[in-house]
Amino acid sequence: MxxxxxxxxxxxxxxxxxxxxxxxxxxxxxxxxxxxxxxxxxxxxxxxxxxxxxxxxxxxxxxxxxxxxxxxxxxxxxxxxxxxxxxxxxxxxxxxxxxxxxxxxxxxxxxxxxxxxxxxSAVLVALALSGLPTDRFCFEGFLPRRAGERRRRLAELASETRTMVFFEAPHRLPEFLADARVAFGDDRRASISRELTKTWEETRRGSLADLAAWAADGVRGEITVVLAGAEPFLLPVADAVPLVLERTASGEPFSAAVAAVAAESGVARKALYAAALEARGRRDA
CATH class of the missing domain: 3.40.1010.10 (Tetrapyrrole methylase, N-terminal domain)
Structure with a gap:
């Protein structure tokens, strides 16, 4: 307390x-x-x-x-x-x-x-309206106004698996979407909500390419963009085992090596532990 x-x-x-x-x-x-x-x-x-x-x-x-x-x-x-x-x-x-x-x-x-x-909260309202996963999300707010800084930040988020929420000024929305297409690809799903809870409230959903075409002629109102996260990259267990053995060979504890590789690769930790333990046993036999 x-x-x-x-x-x-x-x-x-x-x-x-x-x-x-x-x-x-x-x-x-x-x-x-x-x-x-x-x-x-x-x-x-x-x-x-x-x-x-x-x-x-x-x-x-x-x-x-x-x-x-x-x-x-x-x-x-x-x-x-x-x-x-x-x-x-x-x-x-x-x-x-x-x-x-x-x-x-x-x-x-x-x-x-x-x-x-x-x-x-515009964050939660737009997220609920987006039709995108809401179990895990992150709020990024307004990105830097400078084009180079904005592009670097979006590039850093390219592998983010959580749904992302952004605020953006209407006059900068076309530039934001152009940079987002480069960072995430034309097919990444997204939604754009404007004028939330007001008379002219509107939410558009689709791919980044579709939304960029819609916004090209200008959009009015306060803007909230919701962007789908990246699909998790799942490495096969067999391909993850050598990464564990490589870490343990350099002195890292076995359990710690398994945990690190599982987090990086998306492989289930228990399955990786069992497979790596068996491989280590064969190696040491």
Whole structure:
């Protein structure tokens, strides 16, 4: 159990990503009762409060990428005073490609209570809509804007077997898809969701080549791309056994060698262990 102090509470609240009806009673209560609200955009916060019909007496401070680090000290001071500090981003969950991480880390280090008011997430909504495997996935957020850095990052992900989720600006989507086709191939399955939970919500599914053709003339709205992972590479057990014996010959413990080769090749560990043990026995006979 964390050793929290009795005073001060840092709240992270998920705000609607489009549809105001997604604002939960817990979010409404947090907005109305907070002592301090740290908002990514104070004008958008005031608009949200107005549309939800909420009156707040909280002290509102701006909290965005450019001033996040500088704001942490003041927010911690508010927690020290026993106040409730609410962190909200423009849409979705704070800390997920939005400010929030630094103040959470500082609050945890200081022993302050941290709680979350769950809310909408473009990551999970797009993933659910994609039709791609959801049992294992990774979130990559926005890739680097520079073409060379973006291509290197995509190349590093070429062998990733988990479903991948990306955010992308609409005007950069054609370039993203062009680079993704080079890294993953034209036939890799993907989906593109735009304007999630809004009136013009749309999800397109298909191969990267199909989606690139669709996006070539331009796409509007906030974009979330979901990309299928690579098919696992399964090396035959017979071909994996020599790799184990090679490791053990260089001094690596047998069990460790089996575990490493199994992880790298996708071969079932138990089957590889038995086959390598038998091969070692024949070699040593």
């Amino acid at each position: 964390d050793d929290f102090r009795d005073d001060g509470l840092l709240l992270l609240a998920g705000t609607p990503i489009g549809n105001l009806d997604d604002a939960s009673p817990a979010l409404r209560d947090a907005l109305a009762r907070a002592d301090v609200i740290a908002a990514e955009d104070t004008r958008r916060l005031q608009g949200l409060l107005s549309r939800l019909g909420i009156t707040s007496s909280a002290r509102v401070v701006s909290y965005f990428d450019g001033n996040e680090a500088a704001r942490v000290g003041g927010l911690l001071a508010a927690l020290e005073e026993g106040l409730t500090v609410l962190v909200v981003s423009d849409a979705g969950m704070p800390t997920v490609s939005d400010p929030g991480y630094r103040v959470v880390a500082a609050a945890v280090e200081a022993g302050r209570r941290v709680r979350v008011v769950p809310g909408p």
